[in-house]
Amino acid sequence: MHHADDVPALALEAVTRVHGAGHAAVRVLGPLALTVARGEFVAIMGPSGAGKSTLLSLAGALDRPTEGCVRVFGRDLAGLSRAELAALRRRTIGYVFQELNLLPGLTALENVALPLELDGSPVREARAEAQEALVRLGLGALGARFPVDLSGGEQQRVALARAFVGTRSLLLADEPTGALDSLTGELVMRQLRARCDAGHSAVLVTHDASHAAWADRVVSLRDGCVVEHATAGATRGSGGPRR
Amino acid sequence: MTIRQSLLALLATEPTHGYGLKTHFEAQTAGTWPLNIGQVYTTLARLERDGLVEAVPADDDGPRQTWRITGAGQVALASWFAVPIALDPPARDELAVKVLLAVAADREDVLAILDRQRAATLDQLQRWTRQKAEADPERELPWLLVLDALVLRAEAELAWLARCEARLAARRRS
Numbered sequence: 001m002h003h004a005d006d007v008p009a010l011a012l013e014a015v016t017r018v019h020g021a022g023h024a025a026v027r028v029l030g031p032l033a034l035t036v037a038r039g040e041f042v043a044i045m046g047p048s049g050a051g052k053s054t055l056l057s058l059a060g061a062l063d064r065p066t067e068g069c070v071r072v073f074g075r076d077l078a079g080l081s082r083a084e085l086a087a088l089r090r091r092t093i094g095y096v097f098q099e100l101n102l103l104p105g106l107t108a109l110e111n112v113a114l115p116l117e118l119d120g121s122p123v124r125e126a127r128a129e130a131q132e133a134l135v136r137l138g139l140g141a142l143g144a145r146f147p148v149d150l151s152g153g154e155q156q157r158v159a160l161a162r163a164f165v166g167t168r169s170l171l172l173a174d175e176p177t178g179a180l181d182s183l184t185g186e187l188v189m190r191q192l193r194a195r196c197d198a199g200h201s202a203v204l205v206t207h208d209a210s211h212a213a214w215a216d217r218v219v220s221l222r223d224g225c226v227v228e229h230a231t232a233g234a235t236r237g238s239g240g241p242r243r
Numbered sequence: 244m245t246i247r248q249s250l251l252a253l254l255a256t257e258p259t260h261g262y263g264l265k266t267h268f269e270a271q272t273a274g275t276w277p278l279n280i281g282q283v284y285t286t287l288a289r290l291e292r293d294g295l296v297e298a299v300p301a302d303d304d305g306p307r308q309t310w311r312i313t314g315a316g317q318v319a320l321a322s323w324f325a326v327p328i329a330l331d332p333p334a335r336d337e338l339a340v341k342v343l344l345a346v347a348a349d350r351e352d353v354l355a356i357l358d359r360q361r362a363a364t365l366d367q368l369q370r371w372t373r374q375k376a377e378a379d380p381e382r383e384l385p386w387l388l389v390l391d392a393l394v395l396r397a398e399a400e401l402a403w404l405a406r407c408e409a410r411l412a413a414r415r416r417s
Contacts, residue, residue: 190376208398209365210395215369218365
């Protein structure tokens with residue numbers, strides 16, 4: 001799919017999400033505006049219940065906003081049919097869930113190749129690309145294993161590899177590094193950074209500041225809204241070594 | 244400070260002259276703590292006085308005195324490596340003092356103070372992370388390890404700020 005350069009990868013415009021109705025209504029998100037440019041890597045942080053996962057579900061068309069508009073590469077998700085949304089998820093959005101949703105009956109390689117095959121890629125090509133994605137995440141030797149034979153951290157990386165393959169250029173990842181040791185987490189962040197430097201876009205929900213720091217921009221949520229900190233400005237102290 | 248032990252550790256690897264000790268120390272600690280050459284010479288003099296290093300007799304009249312570690316120096320060095328460093332509270336932690344006083348005074352802008360600090364610390368964390376991204380893990384291992392230490396401390400500070408916010412929120416609800 002070709003996107004005009006000035007169209008953001010993701011735009012949430014005056015979005016709110018309310019659960020329940022009447023007296024029981026609870027606003028879990030918004031009003032909120034967020035734009036992610038092409039090639040931009042944005043991290044979302046904030047305490048539990050601040051609305052991080054809700055935001056990501058709206059961006060990934062897994063949920064609909066109560067008010068406002070969500071656009072992915074300029075297309076208003078509210079105007080898309082189910083078939084168009086499914087195609088968007090296969091071709092444009094890579095989503096990594098907290099629950100990884102790997103298919104237990106398929107090997108790691110088959111799991112990663114699946115979205116490509118569903119989208120019509122010949123099996124051999126799909127598996128070659130899937131293998132490449134596994135190698136980049138340090139899993140080149142584990143493609144033949146079934147999810148049950150992988151550690152939690154390995155399963156997370158398989159889920160990431162599955163979100164990386166194909167033409168998808170907007171990655172939405174919800175705590176994809178929770179089960180990773182610190183060096184493996186860094187490997188994943190290097191991959192994400194490299195993808196965004198190559199023009200892809202990513203939104204990462206994380207509790208881990210050292211992972212969020214790989215992003216171009218860190219957005220903090222509190223009570224469903226973006227925390228507007230006046231930019232940090234001048235700081236006291238030297239800020240440590242520089243080279 | 245640890246200049247004594249650092250010089251012993253360097254001399255245990257190979258006999259070196261004073262200026263070499265300065266350059267080796269700075270290379271192996273990624274230039275994080277520059278050494279004053281005067282400090283190196285006064286420390287060497289004290290180490291010699293204490294019998295932990297000795298001057299290597301010169302074959303020629305080279306301009307630089309080479310030093311080597313003694314048996315007593317090896318023992319002192321081994322005990323330094325063997326004993327862990329105590330985690331003392333920082334002498335004067337300005338951030339902690341600022342937050343504690345803001346909480347005690349029940350200032351309305353406590354959350355804003357926390358937010359500004361978080362933004363500043365995140366900025367710094369992002370700068371160090373970019374430097375990590377650019378560092379070569381093979382050739383620049385000391386530098387990467389220094390950055391890891393800085394990143395983890397920044398992370399601890401951010402976790403503490405989040406904890407402050409959570410405790411303040413819990414107090415507001417009760």
